[in-house]
Amino acid sequence: MPRFAASDWTCDNNACQICTAPERDEMTMLRCAILWLLEHGRWMVQDEISLPDILSAGDHYLSRLKGTSDDGVPAPAAEHWAWLEAELRLTVARAAGLDAVSTFDTRIDSVLASAAHLDERGQVQLLDLAAEQFAELHTQPRTA
Ligand SMILES: [Zn+2]
Incomplete structure (x- = not known):
């Protein structure tokens, strides 16, 4: 994974908890992107976008946002998307109650598949x- 300068993102x-955290590193921007996707995911749910699409089309979504509202939107490089998507899926699976610690946990798929059947309100709460x-x-x- 390429390195970023410690605090260049x-x-x-101002309410972004990742960017306002005192400890910053090269992962700050990627974590910020995950938070953005989770927060915007609630609107995607209301637009009747399915949970699997929300969790896998983040790159398109962020670039679209960037096109409409210019700066302030995290724009991870293409080579980070696999990591980001895996991390996003793990985060949502954990919120759904799975005790996974690794993005390689094989149960994530089925947990997310059941979460996709929640109603709109349930999905928003989950995100x-x-x-x-x-x-x-x-x-x-x-x-340390
Ligand atoms: Zn941020």
């Missing part, structure tokens, strides 16, 4: 919870 959202847990997990002070 911040989105324009909200995923965003909350993700922000919490990555903004805790690290123990």
